[in-house]
Amino acid sequence: MTDLQELYQSVILDHNRKPRNFGELAGANREADGKNPLCGDEVHVALVVEGDVITDVKFTGHGCAISKASASLMTAAVKGKSRAEAEALFERFHTLVLGKDAEGGKDLGQLVVFSGVSRFPVRVKCASLAWHTLKAALESEAPASVSTE
Secondary structure, eight states, X not given: OOHHHHHHHHHHHHHHHSOTTBSOOTTOSEEEEEEETTTTEEEEEEEEEETTEEEEEEEEEEOOHHHHHHHHHHHHHHTTOBHHHHHHHHHHHHHXXXXXXXXXXXXXXXXXXXXXXXXXXXXXXXXXXXXXXXXXXXXOSSOEEEEOO
């Protein structure tokens, strides 16, 4: 394993063990639930959107290390961003985990740790579940749900 792979693995394991922005979010005005029935990953994403800006975001749920770490890193990445910025970040992240990013995720900060997920197609859904759930929450003013079947 290369030093870079070890670093990526270390970041994913850290966010799995100590997820950031994990817990209930009082006052959320956008919410969605996501589920990957193939592996059992489940996530609930709650947002406070003021105007066009995500001022707070939290998640709850359970799943594999990749799913939980992705949700943790996602919440940190989108907090304080406009809806358009969050949606653009979703597209960039999705391109990365599908292995279609010519730049290798260099502009994605810590999210680059998921660049190797594309080599394991079954894990792409684990890494992107929270992101699809975020997108569903942004698109709906009522609680929404998404499945990665």
